[in-house]
Amino acid sequence: MRAYLSDRMGAALLMAPLLLFLVLAYAWPFLGVVKWSFTLPTPGLGQYNALLTDQLVQSVFIRTLRIAAIVTIVSVVAAYAITVVWVRGTPVQRVVAEFCILVPFWISVLTRAFGWVALLSNRGLINTWLQAVGFISEPLALVRNEFGVIVGMTHFLIPFAVFPLASSMRSLDDRVLLAARGLGSSRMRTFWSVFVPMTRSGIIGSALIVFVFSLGFFVTPAILGGGRSVMIAELIYLRIFQSPDWGLGAAISVVLVLFVGALMALLFRYIRPKQLV
Amino acid sequence: MQQPGRAAEIKAIGIGKSFGSFRALDDLTLDIGRGEFLTLLGPSGSGKTTFLMILAGFIQPTDGRLYSDGVDITERPAEQRAAGMVFQGYALFPHMSVEANIAFPLKVRKKPAAEIKRRVGEMIERVGLKGHEKKLPSQLSGGQQQRVALARALVFEPGVLLLDEPFSALDKGLRGQMQAEMKRLHQETGTTFVFVTHDQSEALALSSRVAIFNHGKLLQVGAPDEVYDRPDNRFVAEFLGEINMLPLKGVRPANNGSTGLCEDRAISMRCKAEKVRGDAILAIRPEYMSIAREAATGENGIAATAVASTYLGAATRLDLTTRQGAKVTISVPNEVAASALSKGNSVWLTWPAEKGFLLPNGGQ
Ligand SMILES: Nc1ncnc2c1ncn2[C@@H]1O[C@H](COP(=O)(O)OP(=O)(O)OP(=O)(O)O)[C@@H](O)[C@H]1O
Ligand SMILES: [Mg+2]
Numbered sequence: 001m002r003a004y005l006s007d008r009m010g011a012a013l014l015m016a017p018l019l020l021f022l023v024l025a026y027a028w029p030f031l032g033v034v035k036w037s038f039t040l041p042t043p044g045l046g047q048y049n050a051l052l053t054d055q056l057v058q059s060v061f062i063r064t065l066r067i068a069a070i071v072t073i074v075s076v077v078a079a080y081a082i083t084v085v086w087v088r089g090t091p092v093q094r095v096v097a098e099f100c101i102l103v104p105f106w107i108s109v110l111t112r113a114f115g116w117v118a119l120l121s122n123r124g125l126i127n128t129w130l131q132a133v134g135f136i137s138e139p140l141a142l143v144r145n146e147f148g149v150i151v152g153m154t155h156f157l158i159p160f161a162v163f164p165l166a167s168s169m170r171s172l173d174d175r176v177l178l179a180a181r182g183l184g185s186s187r188m189r190t191f192w193s194v195f196v197p198m199t200r201s202g203i204i205g206s207a208l209i210v211f212v213f214s215l216g217f218f219v220t221p222a223i224l225g226g227g228r229s230v231m232i233a234e235l236i237y238l239r240i241f242q243s244p245d246w247g248l249g250a251a252i253s254v255v256l257v258l259f260v261g262a263l264m265a266l267l268f269r270y271i272r273p274k275q276l277v
Numbered sequence: 278m279q280q281p282g283r284a285a286e287i288k289a290i291g292i293g294k295s296f297g298s299f300r301a302l303d304d305l306t307l308d309i310g311r312g313e314f315l316t317l318l319g320p321s322g323s324g325k326t327t328f329l330m331i332l333a334g335f336i337q338p339t340d341g342r343l344y345s346d347g348v349d350i351t352e353r354p355a356e357q358r359a360a361g362m363v364f365q366g367y368a369l370f371p372h373m374s375v376e377a378n379i380a381f382p383l384k385v386r387k388k389p390a391a392e393i394k395r396r397v398g399e400m401i402e403r404v405g406l407k408g409h410e411k412k413l414p415s416q417l418s419g420g421q422q423q424r425v426a427l428a429r430a431l432v433f434e435p436g437v438l439l440l441d442e443p444f445s446a447l448d449k450g451l452r453g454q455m456q457a458e459m460k461r462l463h464q465e466t467g468t469t470f471v472f473v474t475h476d477q478s479e480a481l482a483l484s485s486r487v488a489i490f491n492h493g494k495l496l497q498v499g500a501p502d503e504v505y506d507r508p509d510n511r512f513v514a515e516f517l518g519e520i521n522m523l524p525l526k527g528v529r530p531a532n533n534g535s536t537g538l539c540e541d542r543a544i545s546m547r548c549k550a551e552k553v554r555g556d557a558i559l560a561i562r563p564e565y566m567s568i569a570r571e572a573a574t575g576e577n578g579i580a581a582t583a584v585a586s587t588y589l590g591a592a593t594r595l596d597l598t599t600r601q602g603a604k605v606t607i608s609v610p611n612e613v614a615a616s617a618l619s620k621g622n623s624v625w626l627t628w629p630a631e632k633g634f635l636l637p638n639g640g641q
Contacts, residue, residue, distance in 0.1 A: 017430075025449050050309075057322070066480070145641045173362045173368060175365075175366065175368040176368045176369070176370060176371070177365055178335050178355075178362075178364070178380070179362065179368040179369075180370070181335075181354075181355045181356050182333050182335070182355050182356070182358075182359070182360065182361075182362040183356075183359070183361075183362075183381055183382040183385065183430075184356050184357075184359045184386055184433065185356060185381070185385040186356055186385070187380075189385055193381075194370055197372040198370075198371065198372055199594065200372065272451075
């Protein structure tokens with residue numbers, strides 16, 4: 001008990017500066033945003049009312065949820081495959097997988113978004129190449145739409161999905177897999193009915209992380225969506241910086257933060273923070 | 278191993294396994310009879326688990342062949358051998374209920390739902406898990422988890438059941454209970470059991486035969502009383518229980534056995550002096566030795582002095598030293614120990630001729 005307490009105390013002490021920083025840099029300004037949402041342009045619940053009726057805001061919310069859901073599914077599936085190789089592959093496979101997971105962290109999100117533009121645009125690498133080979137006559141619309149946004153976001157988020165999966169796969173007892181095989185189960189069957197269910201907490205953690213990140217994405221959708229596939233963060237930006245509609249922008253922010261908060265609460269109910277790293 | 282419901286007969290010929298330059302198993306040849314209860318016994322690192330894994334198909338041997346009912350199965354993958362296996366630590370599926378764990382091998386064999394339900398129900402009854410069907414493994418006690426592991430490994434009626442130290446995590450009382458239960462399961466199913474342990478009393482109590490391993494080598498195989506009473510070498514003799522060893526000179530064959538000199542007294546043995554000549558070691562289990570005031574001529578006996586005693590409750594452990602300094606330990610009734618010590622003078626240790634056996638002098 002004493003060890004436990006002092007452990008907690010030590011952790012609290014170590015985290016104190018971070019907490020202070022978070023309060024000063026986020027919580028305090030956010031309270032200001034909350035205030036705006038109730039006072040601008042006139043005091044009252046007017047902005048929240050507008051949220052419920054404004055068609056544009058609603059369509060952006062729905063698009064954001066849709067994109068986040070698709071990105072989550074694709075990222076988690078792809079990350080799962082990479083993580084299996086990283087955690088359970090041969091030594092060479094492990095090194096290659098680790099490289100693929102870590103390299104994206106060294107390249108800025110902006111660089112990567114423009115990289116995708118260069119690949120996907122009408123006169124980009126993919127379209128030029130496909131036309132040269134003769135597969136298509138007209139360029140495919142790969143960017144400046146939802147598809148481009150999903151590609152860019154998935155690419156960015158896969159590495160983040162890897163870590164919770166890796167920790168759940170590492171903690172899995174190999175003998176359980178051997179037992180399944182010894183009981184007559186094929187490799188495939190063992191994978192689907194033993195391996196995957198046993199990494200459930202990793203899958204949930206990884207999906208929630210990707211989903212929450214996706215909801216607040218700004219740079220990637222702004223560049224790869226080309227203004228035609230606006231997501232919620234970009235909408236907030238537009239409301240605050242381009243139209244003098246601070247109250248509505250603030251109200252959207254508040255709703256987004258509450259939603260993300262609820263998701264995080266869910267995340268920590270299902271898995272302990274230690275399992276995420 | 279291929280016909281469900283029938284006990285398998287396994288033949289291992291010259292099995293060897295190297296991990297890099299390390300030799301974990303060497304030239305192991307062993308026949309495992311149909312329906313037998315064979316125990317693999319040996320100290321830690323002697324290769325027992327490695328051999329069991331080779332039998333299960335989880336490890337490929339580097340040398341040798343493995344036959345099941347006369348068919349070469351050396352290269353057959355584990356899921357096709359379908360040996361029932363109980364792992365150390367049980368290796369239950371943590372996300373499945375007791376019922377689902379036991380049903381798993383039947384499900385992968387695509388048995389009809391009604392049959393699965395019936396057989397799982399029977400198995401649950403048989404291992405005494407009724408009322409726990411819906412629980413997850415984490416909600417069970419160690420002994421209950423053990424039963425689930427046994428039920429899961431037996432439900433598909435494998436030709437052979439492999440058990441790797443299944444009781445090592447249980448406390449002593451539960452261990453005894455599970456041992457009895459396993460013996461009953463063996464009789465009921467008639468399946469071939471191969472059981473790993475490093476507890477010699479467990480091995481002697483349970484098995485029809487015991488195979489003793491050391492440093493990756495199979496040293497001796499035989500019925501429990503055979504390996505206990507007539508070990509082939511010093512390692513087996515010492516590993517299976519306490520033993521007293523006396524140096525013996527001039528060993529030679531004699532009518533119905535052999536004879537030699539121990540501290541200038543003629544000693545006779547029933548065993549043949551085949552492997553040893555001249556100098557050897559005479560080994561006698563402590564429980565076969567007794568204390569006497571004197572030894573008659575022709576009787577096996579040696580003079581010794583009692584030096585210490587340890588009270589054990591039911592009996593007393595007595596440490597003695599012979600005239601030439603050999604140490605002997607025996608277990609005697611409490612009052613005998615008291616009188617032997619109080620006199621502080623020499624007593625005679627005697628034993629029947631059929632209870633002493635010869636071991637080669639020196640190492641193994
Ligand atoms: N995968 C492996 N790589 C290298 N060495 C191994 C491997 N598996 C086992 N060994 C070695 O082989 C030897 C035999 O191991 P094994 O697990 O069969 O012993 P054991 O008799 O089961 O011991 P214990 O009673 O401790 O379980 C050990 O020295 C072990 O270190
Ligand atoms: Mg072992």
